[in-house]
Amino acid sequence: MLRLTLCWALCAAATPGWAEQLVAARTIRAQTVLAAEDVQVEPGTRAGTFTEPAEVVGLETRVTLYAGRPIRISDLGKPAIVERNQFLPLIFLKGGLTIRTEGRALERAGIGETIRVMNAASKATVNARLAKDGAAYVTQ
Structure with a gap:
């Protein structure tokens, strides 16, 4: 009996305590900006998940x-400021040279994300980082 009690005590000590994870309070469609009431904290652990509501609001x-x-973590991102097929300023920067033209976003994106943009004049596709001002910057 002592051996069984000791084994149980050692197994219980080796088991990690429950942490908390964030779950959706209701079904939420894609492209929705989250508010505090959209999430709730539940016991459990899973790698790559959020644990605090403040992280996702x-x-x-x-x-x-x-x-x-x-x-x-991969389910969420910064709110999009550019929609697919939206026209936006496309700015090429190289050394001291700056070229401004019009481009068309080929995907939705938020500030700081790298997206594909088609140059409206040449129809060439480039990767550009979306800035706070809504322009796409290509640096090479």
């Missing part, structure tokens, strides 16, 4: 979040 869902399921 103001972020946008990249996929549909289902009620009661953990919210993964």
Whole structure:
């Protein structure tokens, strides 16, 4: 009996305590900016998930979040300021040279994200980083 009690005590000590994870309070469609009431904290652990509501408030869902399921880091991103097919300033920077033209965003994106943009004049596609001002900057 002592051996069984000792074994149980050692197993219990080796088991990590439950941490908390963030789950969706309801089903939330993609491209929704999250508010505090959209999430809830539940016991459990899963790698790559959020643990605090403050971490996700103001972020946008990249996929549909289902009620009661953990919210993964890859499910959220910065709110989009550019929509697919939207025209935007396309700015090429190299050394002291700056070229401004018009481009068309080929995907939705938020500030600081790198997206594909098609040069409206040449139809060439480039990768550009989206700035706070809504312009796409290409640096080479």
